[in-house]
Amino acid sequence: xxxxxxxxxxxxxxxxxxxxxxxxxxxxxxxxxxxxxxxxxxxxxxxxxxxxxxxxxxxxxxxxxxxxxxxxxxxxxxxxxxxxxxxxxxxxxxxxxxxxxxxxxxxxxxxxxxxxxxxxxxxxxxxxxxxxxxxxxxxxxxxxxxxxxxxxxxxxxxxxxxxxxxxxxxxxxxxxxxxxxxxxxxxxxxxxxxxxxxxxxxxxxxxxxxxxxxxxxxxxxxxxxxxxxxxxxxxxxxxxxxxxxxxxxxxxxxxxxxxxxxxxxxxxxxxxxxxxxxxxxxxxxxxxxxx
Amino acid sequence: xxxxxxxxxxxxxxxxxxxxxxxxxxxxxxxxxxxxxxxxxxxxxxxxxxxxxxxxxxxxxxxxxxxxxxxxxxxxxxxxxxxxxxxxxxxxxxxxxxxxxxxxxxxxxxxxxxxxxxxxxxxxxxxxxxxxxxxxxxxxxxxxxxxxxxxxxxxxxxxxxxxxxxxxxxxxxxxxxxxxxxxxxxxxxxxxxxxxxxxxxxxxxxxxxxxxxxxxxxxxxxxxxxxxxxxxxxxxxxxxxxxxxxxxxxxxxxxxxxxxxxxxxxxxxxxxxxxxxxxxxxxxxxxxxxxxxxxxxxxxxxxxxxxxxxxxxxxxxxxxxxxxxxxxxxxxxxxxxxxxxxxxxxxxxxxxxxxxxxxxxxxxxxxxxxxxxxxxxxxxxxxx
Numbered sequence: 001x002x003x004x005x006x007x008x009x010x011x012x013x014x015x016x017x018x019x020x021x022x023x024x025x026x027x028x029x030x031x032x033x034x035x036x037x038x039x040x041x042x043x044x045x046x047x048x049x050x051x052x053x054x055x056x057x058x059x060x061x062x063x064x065x066x067x068x069x070x071x072x073x074x075x076x077x078x079x080x081x082x083x084x085x086x087x088x089x090x091x092x093x094x095x096x097x098x099x100x101x102x103x104x105x106x107x108x109x110x111x112x113x114x115x116x117x118x119x120x121x122x123x124x125x126x127x128x129x130x131x132x133x134x135x136x137x138x139x140x141x142x143x144x145x146x147x148x149x150x151x152x153x154x155x156x157x158x159x160x161x162x163x164x165x166x167x168x169x170x171x172x173x174x175x176x177x178x179x180x181x182x183x184x185x186x187x188x189x190x191x192x193x194x195x196x197x198x199x200x201x202x203x204x205x206x207x208x209x210x211x212x213x214x215x216x217x218x219x220x221x222x223x224x225x226x227x228x229x230x231x232x233x234x235x236x237x238x239x240x241x242x243x244x245x246x247x248x249x250x251x252x253x254x255x256x257x258x259x260x261x262x263x264x265x266x267x268x269x270x271x272x273x274x275x276x277x278x279x280x281x282x283x284x285x286x287x288x289x290x291x
Numbered sequence: 292x293x294x295x296x297x298x299x300x301x302x303x304x305x306x307x308x309x310x311x312x313x314x315x316x317x318x319x320x321x322x323x324x325x326x327x328x329x330x331x332x333x334x335x336x337x338x339x340x341x342x343x344x345x346x347x348x349x350x351x352x353x354x355x356x357x358x359x360x361x362x363x364x365x366x367x368x369x370x371x372x373x374x375x376x377x378x379x380x381x382x383x384x385x386x387x388x389x390x391x392x393x394x395x396x397x398x399x400x401x402x403x404x405x406x407x408x409x410x411x412x413x414x415x416x417x418x419x420x421x422x423x424x425x426x427x428x429x430x431x432x433x434x435x436x437x438x439x440x441x442x443x444x445x446x447x448x449x450x451x452x453x454x455x456x457x458x459x460x461x462x463x464x465x466x467x468x469x470x471x472x473x474x475x476x477x478x479x480x481x482x483x484x485x486x487x488x489x490x491x492x493x494x495x496x497x498x499x500x501x502x503x504x505x506x507x508x509x510x511x512x513x514x515x516x517x518x519x520x521x522x523x524x525x526x527x528x529x530x531x532x533x534x535x536x537x538x539x540x541x542x543x544x545x546x547x548x549x550x551x552x553x554x555x556x557x558x559x560x561x562x563x564x565x566x567x568x569x570x571x572x573x574x575x576x577x578x579x580x581x582x583x584x585x586x587x588x589x590x591x592x593x594x595x596x597x598x599x600x601x602x603x604x605x606x607x608x609x610x611x612x613x614x615x616x617x618x619x620x621x622x623x624x625x626x627x628x629x630x631x632x633x634x635x636x637x638x639x640x641x642x643x644x645x646x647x648x649x650x651x652x653x654x655x656x657x658x659x660x661x662x663x664x665x666x667x668x669x670x671x672x673x674x675x
Binding site (some may be wrong): 004007008010011014015111116117118120122127129136137138207210211212214216217219220252253255256259261263264 | 330332334335338464491492493495496497498499500501502504505508521522525526529532533534535550553554556557558
């Protein structure tokens, strides 16, 4: 009984950690530009695909992840520069639609570059399951949760301790005022895309041994990440992390105790309920401030 | 403003989620139309299918065509969307005026095309698996792949031989998995196998330990059957080993490609599944009638694309060959005669098995077409 619950919790936390990283990516970009970047899932895909294909051709794993990360950051900056920035004066909804377009475009390009089949990436430290009070987990799960935790802490430090981070925070609070005190808002937007892309790409690389990578892996992960971000309150970093973990665990419990047929429905029922009854999410500030 | 934005976002999440009888002269091309899912989620099926159709149309034309007439192939990619499959079928019938249609990679795409070909009276050979395509028999619709019902029967036959009678089922919530689930439930009843668990998972799920934990805690289960396509079954297999479940694991014919072994890695060892002769070409006995066909096809395919042959590629080959063979026997492309000739296909040795169709059977394969294989040391091994 307890072992069962523990198993569901472990599964939920593993996948929840990835949702949290994706959700954090949504929040960072939302803060800097008020854009919901639906190409976030594609950053995850780029990280996963690059590390899987590069290691398959003999590149050492850390280098492969680094290259994937760099590639994703470059793509993120290009999306910001050539798709989002050019439409700066368009409404937010238009910008969101642009990011959906960008995500479809990126999937298409990835299909040309990497092909359509699934890629396998070996687990970082073997596949012998770890037994824990009757439940078992793959060692890779620890990598996923650990990497997510390190990245989340690093992002927190970056925003609160560095000048660039503080500039990004300032932009999120008041764009005009930030501009007036000399912050280059355009660069902040670019940096936010690069940062989100890096988060996504690392997430994609650590999760690839569990999920396999393929060009469409980002769609569902992106949507779940969005759910996480909305649940936590858009633009609220720790909220997105909590949201991701909640969605992951809710899914696992739903599949375990209700019916596995409703697994994905759980996430989307959550998002509908949040949008209807708590549009500011669990931790978000009141929306009236940000019109 | 913000509320409007949110409702728009909610909407976006929602989003994100007459044939003409021509008078054919000898040099008129035989117009073969095809709809396959070369891109999209079913691309691992549709992409090899498309390649095979193009490759063999070329080869046949270089060899002088069929009865002196060249083959003109028109392929459309439905991207895995049934509505697109329907509109491309319409285009094949109305603007391209094809003589016969091969395709419908997925069951959903096939079923979307069926009413159109039935109305326009164009022979249609589907490449999809579900039994609903040919049962009940539709006058103009045929198919080449084995059905999910056959896979379920083969698995339960093997279970019986091992003295197992209680099966736990975990199926994918895709068209293939759903149909497979229905057939498994039906076949289990007929064969006296008790279904003790009935779980599902999403085609894109990355973790199914929750469902498998339920099965592990089910003391009655003696064997587990997974019904799915693509990477899902590989995820299930990995999670299955992770949880240390010791019951025999069966998969459907939907994973009968090397891709599955590659993805699941060591976890695939010991998995049993029904597969066509094509995947075990080298291990077939020399006197097996399929031996020559599948060895030849494997060689041609692997030389042309330098990738491993899959059963799905074989289905497309069989579809094209049955169609062209029927054109030869019908002495032309008159649609009614062509349809009759396809229905009279007898003893055609293909990659999927030996096909003998009849007015009651528009697939023409028997259970013998399946071989039970087990994964051993990263390769398929025939279960004797």
